[in-house]
Amino acid sequence: MRLSKAFIPTIKEVPKDAVDASHVLLLRGGYIRMVGSGIYEMLPLGQRVLRKVTEIIREEMERAGAQEVLMPALLPASYFQETGRWDVYGDVLFRIKDRRGGDYHLGPTHEEIVTDMIRRDLRSYKQLPQILFQIQMKYRDEPRPRAGLMRGREFLMKDAYSFDVSEEKAHESYGTMREAYHRIFQRLGLDYRIVQADSGAIGGDTSAEFQILAQSGEDAIVACTSCDYAANVEVAEASTEGAARPEDAAGEPLERVATPDTKTMEEVVAFFANENVTLQDTIKALVYLVPGEEPQFVMALVRGDRDVNEIKLARYLGTDEVHLASDADVREQLGTSVGYVGPVDTKGMRIVADPEVAAIVDGVAGGGDGHHYRNVNFGRDFDAELASIRTVGDGDCCPRCGAPLRSYRGIEGGHIFVLGTRYSSAMNATFLDESGKARPIVMGCYGIGVTRLMAAAVEQNHDEAGIRWPLPIAPYQVIVMALGKKAEIFAEAEKVYQALAAEGVEVLYDDRKERPGPKFKDAELIGIPLQVRVGRDAADGFAELVERASGQAQKVALDAVVPTILGKLRAGGGR
């Protein structure tokens, strides 16, 4: 493609509404344009990248035995009504009425539709397993679209669904998809971690996220520095090593001390400074309101230097969510202000403590307005249900191997689940087993945010000057640049361009009547992996080969350019 003829509108200034690197660079590089909040169009360069990403995904899904289908994005309400999600999904669903007033919506995900597809024509265990996938636009009226392609209201998604005869077989399909995902993310050239995750409202007991590491990521994850343990902080655990209470710890007598103006843990520690009390000796007590038909108050205890993980607490309590109780509620329930809550006088309130709290010997805890208890010991001075309810982060150790954990920010690029029979039961999707008995199909579902991957790849591969595409997803592999105004330079560059194109290389040719400066800037901005600079040395028979990612440059004889490029492309896995 000649740049002089291409529709690649690069822009020099940073668009005012773009903040994140991927958003800025994809706009500036002429890859995407916004049509509405969370709605983007792909310009020629953007579409080429998307095509490369989808092709890699398609290849790996098919290699794993999955079959491509295409379901409608425009859906009658009846399917979601069948499983109750028509109501549950709420405002996130784009709802539409047709001319007769019938209810429709745009598909945010396709469990119901694919389950219907299967139940229509699948009868026997002999037809299982099946894995179906599609690559299609999804629609979700997100409360807050973000950062260009990162969180859109319309976005390209690869969604796959597996159907098996049993839970055990479903886990095999899950494993197959997990391996396929590893291959996909590796081929895309992304730095990612597979992490344990909360399965959320979609249900299911086994799930994992493929998190692409990036500072701008929306998710917080922790990963072991030694083994392959990694988890979303929503579910992360830490080693309980050192959280055991020493057996010989008798404990000093409990003592209630007046501690005016010590509402925060730091102030408490400062108050007891000359008694060697540290944050780790204190017990942080928070009162939560558990909503439900009979709302209930629960006290959560963590060590003073820790934070309560509300998702873990809610899961332990068997509820969807918990909320911090208001100051007024706390006073009504416990007769004290929130700064002086402790587990010693709880008037029968249910208490859940992180195991670390039980290990504290002679700790400090709230003792009612203006007071704290000194020498508080679990089992002697208070009782509690023990459950892991704290947030894990830097400084914690791996629950599997004990090595230090590190925290990262991540972009959720993929999510895989074993669903069980949640949808098949609700929709009566059954098969006949060997004994002729009808049983619900056991399902799994597997998603990849394709447009999001494109943005994530930029987040992970860019510098001040622009994008540095990994070779497998670059819109073009090579850009030939004619630098100068002499006709001979253009003639030589043209020859190189033609020769590369003849070899099947995806090559851009910057034949514009521009000075060299803008050509350098554009080549770097749009991020083509290999540059062939034909300019001042062309008369002597040389060109310069520059790698965008490393900045490495080498002088190459003009007639050696094509073989050298072909060698680099092979080495880079680009062909």
Add this chain to the structure above:
RNA sequence: CGGGGCGUAGCGCAGUUUGGUAGCGCGCACGGUUCGGGACCGUGAGGUCGAAGGUUCAAAUCCUUUCGCCCCGACCA
């Protein structure tokens, strides 16, 4: 949904406080000079000031309503 900010030429912005003929930079078109890190000179095209209503002799500017966009938070199969 709560909080904050912004809509003026293709892009980035000034002008709004204090109402009085709509400006600057980049980009774009034409001519000339320049040619390895977003050159320079000259000429020129391009704007219902997001929209609607109101106040006024007069509204980008004041008032009311409304639409859109961004950021933080809540939310996120």
